Amino acid sequence: MIDNFPFYLSLIVVILFLIMLAKKIKVAYPVLLVLAGLGISFIPGIPILHIEPELLFIIFLPPLLYEASWSISWKELWRWRRIISSFAFVVVFLTALSVAFAANYFIPGFSLALGFLLGGIVSPPDAVSAGAILKFVKVPKRLSSILEGESLLNDASSLIIFRFAMIAVATGQFMWYEAALSFGWMVIGGVGIGLLIAFIFMKAHKYLPTDSNIDIVLTLVAPYIMYIVAEEVHSSGVLSVVSGGLFLSYYRHHFLDSRSRIRSLNVWESLSFVLNGIVFLLIGLDLPEITEGLGGVSIPSAIGYGVIITIVLILARIIAAYGAVIVTLIARNFIKVADSRNPGYKIPLLIGWSGMRGVVSLAAALSIPLYLKNGEPFPERNLILFITFVVILLTLLIQGITLPYLIKKINMSDPDQQIPEEEVELDIRRQLAEKALSHLHTNYSELLAEHTALQQLERKWEDNKQMVNDVVMAEECKVVYLEILSEQRVWLIQLNKDERTLNEEIIRKQLQYLDLEEERLRYI
CATH class of the missing domain: 1.20.5 (Single alpha-helices involved in coiled-coils or other helix-helix interfaces)
Structure with a gap:
């Protein structure tokens, strides 16, 4: 490890350079990082990188999920809860099922259990990839909210499928009632543990004599504790981190002062920036280890299997997106939905095409054990790893590069934004000024007459109250x-x-x- 430290340090420099290049040429940086990792892995003398799945699951996943849960709007998450839940759970399950049947049919030696295992691995889209791409183009708020909300939950559902498929492969049987009970505990236990630990941390922030440095360290520790505790009791660590992060994010103004909020935001932006860069470079760098174990399957055949699974994933997601629209249009006749208008073909198409795969899929594939409990080699492990790599690479390249152009081509207006954001923001500033002046005149009229500083504030708020578009x-x-x-x-x-x-x-x-x-x- 120490001998290779200069190599790891140089990788950080490469990551920074590639992200700057991605901004320059307006390409999502995950695409460049994966390709760069792939290219670096072919350089003679480069150390073969062995990625421990525990490293990705425990070191990288909790903080990335936690940062994402702090960034998302709970209001938007609740507004689109039905479609987010359907994509995060129902669509992930149907996608895994589609992959299971496709793998069983097209790949020799693949049982349905192995196909379902592969489906659980490759079914969740990657949040970071979609987020990086959406920064380049303007999309309706509902689209970004749905994609962000889905990405917070689909990792949990896919990993649950993955666990059950692992048991089926290892034991050769599947007890549906045991799976149902286990699924319930993973969901309820994960959410409950996350909320409980988040509540304890909120009280620690609020009642202990903390400062901004301590507050930041506590926010860094929280996601790891949530994840580890939930996993120790065999519930979902992902749901624990997401639920706890959403809880603390919603109440952040109740227990963090302004200085802690500003400084922690800067720390978390930098941390997630580095972690995201590392994980995508690691995907490309891991290719030599993946190809070494293919054994009797030729690389062209393995690539072909990966292409088939990628096509199945893309089609299943697009069909599911349009299916969700049809279900919503039918359901609006019986229940209240967030938006009863027909969204047309544009939003479902973009949701369906925003299905890039990433680090969670790779970590899940790497976590497959080398041997079963009876000592036999785990069936088709290396082929599953290779197919997962091909899926990640193809979805990042094909969908990642074309999505910005598709968004620009469609040129979709935001149906939720009838008034320009600038006008809404200006109106809020005026109302804030009126609120400040009202409070000042009602409660501190005598002090106002005596102190010049308060009079200056009064003039400032009067100016804000009279502000027009030209004054901004x-x-x-x-x-x-x-x-x-x-x-x-x-x-x-x-x-x-x-x-x-x-x-x-x-x-x-x-x-x-x-x-x-x-x-x-x-x-x-």
């Missing part, structure tokens, strides 16, 4: 303001050099204030 800072004005802030920063640094007796902490505070002002420009 234009891009040209932001450029001027940034230039002024830069000049102030240069002057402060020079002042610190010239005045040797001046306390540098004072200068640093002023510099931090300028940084906050520059950050504030992003939101005005």
Whole structure:
């Protein structure tokens, strides 16, 4: 490990360079990272990377799920709960079933149990890939909410399928009532454990004498505890992290102060950025280990099987997307749905095409044991690994590259946004100003007459109250303001050099204030 440390360090540099390149050429960075890992793996003398599945499941998965659950809107998640739940559970199950029958039919020696195992591995789309692609193009909020919400839950459902299929392969039998009870415990136990641990952490944040550093460390520890505790009692660690993360995210303003929220946001953005980059590069780097164990199956044949499974996955998801629309249109006659209007063909097509696979599929495939309990080699393990790799690679390349162009080609308007966002934001600012002025005049009228500082705040809120679209800072004005802030920063640094007796902490505070002002420009 120590001998290869320079190699691992250089991989981080490669990841940063490739992500910058991806932004430059407007390609989703998971695509470039997987291809780069694939290319690096062919370089002579490169250490063969052995990825432990526990490393991916325990080190990478909890923080990535936790960060995603903090980012998503609970309101949007609840609004689209029916379609999100159907894609996260029903569609994943039907996809796994489709893969099981296809594998059993097309791949020699593949039983239905092995096919279902493969289906559980490759059925969940990857959240990171879709999120990276959607950043390049503007899509309706409902589409991004559905994809984000689905990605939080489908990992759990696919891993549940994977566990049951593993038992069926190992024992040769499947007890449906035991599976039903186990499934119920995994869901209920996972959610319950996540909420309980989240509640304990919320109280720790609120009542213990923490500061921003302690708060950040607690947020880093929380997802690992949620995941490990849930897995130890054989429930779903994924659902534990997701439910706990959603709970803490919803109540974040009740137990974290403003400084902790700002600093933790920066820490988590950087952490998830690095972890996402590493896992996609690892997918490409793992190819030599995967191809070594193919044995009697030729690489062209294995690639062909991977192509077949990829086609099945893409078609199953697209059919499911349109099926969900039909079910919604029928259900609106009997129950209240989030949106009773016909969504047309565009949103189902985009949801169906947003099915790139990623790290969870690879980790699940790698976690298949080498041997059964009776000592026999696990059947078709290496072929399952290779097919999983081909599926990840093809979905990232084909769907990942074409999805932005498909979104632009469709040019879909947002049916939920009747008023431009700028106007909505401006109206909220006016109402905030009115609320502030009302509170100030009602409760502090005497202090207002005495203190100039409060009078200045009053004038500021009066200006915000009268704000019109033309007054909102234009891009040209932001450029001027940034230039002024830069000049102030240069002057402060020079002042610190010239005045040797001046306390540098004072200068640093002023510099931090300028940084906050520059950050504030992003939101005005």
